[in-house]
Amino acid sequence: MTSDFIAVLANPSAGRGRHRGLLPGVLQALGAAGHPVRPLVAGSGLEAERACHDAVAEGAVAVVAVGGDGTVHRALQSVAGQPVGFGVVPAGTGNDFANAVGVPHDPLKAAEGISAALRDGRAHRFDLARTLDAHGERRWFCAVLAAGFDALVNERANRMRRPRGPRRYDLAIMLELARLRARGYTVSVDGTEYSFTSEIVAVGNCASYGGGMRILPDADPADGLLDVILAAPLGRIGIARLKPRLRQGTHVRDPRVTVLRGREVRIQAEGIVSYADGERLGPLPVEVSCAPGAVRLLR
Template structure:
């Protein structure tokens, strides 16, 4: 197959497998402009990134992620900051980036829109966040970076072998709540230092994470800024009461919650591993920069 093709990264287990039968229809819809469609095969996250990079190097005109935010995160590493178009077909348990940038909820409609955008040569520019760790390793993210309680839950769930499925995450929440304690952080927002103790710390390019939890409800992926949130020590009871309010973004009215906005953010803390788009980034400290218009979104 020659160049000028559409590369498709599909996660067969996205959405707990309920979208598996949609792929032929998605491929057909993407080809509406007459371009060939190439399905990329990968058995791991690292392989997914490698095949996306290879497709871009071989002349893909667009990379399309079929899945949730984790699949989007992997595919973005190959197109962020470049000229290759990017499409999202939302088919995961969490489609927070897709929701934030106006992608249709229906996977077939989303695929048709991508094919039409390629045919009509139109795209929309959106910001991404670029992270750098202490070793100088860089990664992009599109939605939210968690660096507090939710990051600890993710890290614990990833270490657990049982139970399988969502129950493992639920158990990880209970275990982390049992050992909950505020950590000491230093956050630099455009070089202004903020030192505090907190259980919740996050940086958002988009408003929500975890499938619709609006952690930074006013975040806009086209304003050239990152939204930062942290909360003064809450304790188990207050944290448990606050969490349900994340769905509607009303937690930001709590007097213990602080919101900041900045182009560049640095987070420092001991014993915390950062997670972005639900994917493991690595231990803090992390430097995060908003890169305006870093992705050419097709929709």
């Protein structure tokens, strides 16, 4: 079997399918690097991860994720901490990691950049975050881990069958706001423990999640640190007023909001299922550590 190939994981439904017709052009642009291009076949998230792991084991020179943060999250599980190159072609509704690390917004230009990087033998090192749950399972993530109100919204939306599309998420927000209550948290950052009640807790390797909501506006995926946001109880009105400010990241000026920074974070709370890069991880507690330079990004 051919080694030194480019493995491509594409999510045809990413971005609600609006980039579906671009895939042939992306594959052609990647092929200009002089390596065979092999699209990976997967019918589920777990199959996608397995296909990426198999590609790396078979000698792929690079794994390229074509999609949003969810597709990136799946592909990262195979390349994190490995010498294989990683490329991102942003084609999702949320491309937060791609935006944070300077990937061109245009999918074809992003693919051309990956191809040129392979030809020139250059790559950029960026940090990743790694989680450890109560069952000993480890996962990598690239952008933000949500462990508060937004995690509750994701969990509810995933249980709902209707309505379809973004309206389901909007309805989930309304339903969770109706039953909003601050929960007790214990958060440890580099060994210093904080106990408090809150509705908002998140850990970021990058500044934004959810397609540009700058929950941790100063987070830098190349500084070897994680940013952690905590907020005093805000209530329904406070949450509603805070949300519009997330696009600019100005919510961190609110005196009720605290941002911490560290290499090791542990979060404990009852009744919360954490989400990272928009993907379900599992119930708290969770430990999060920063892995400096864990991915070789081609751009």
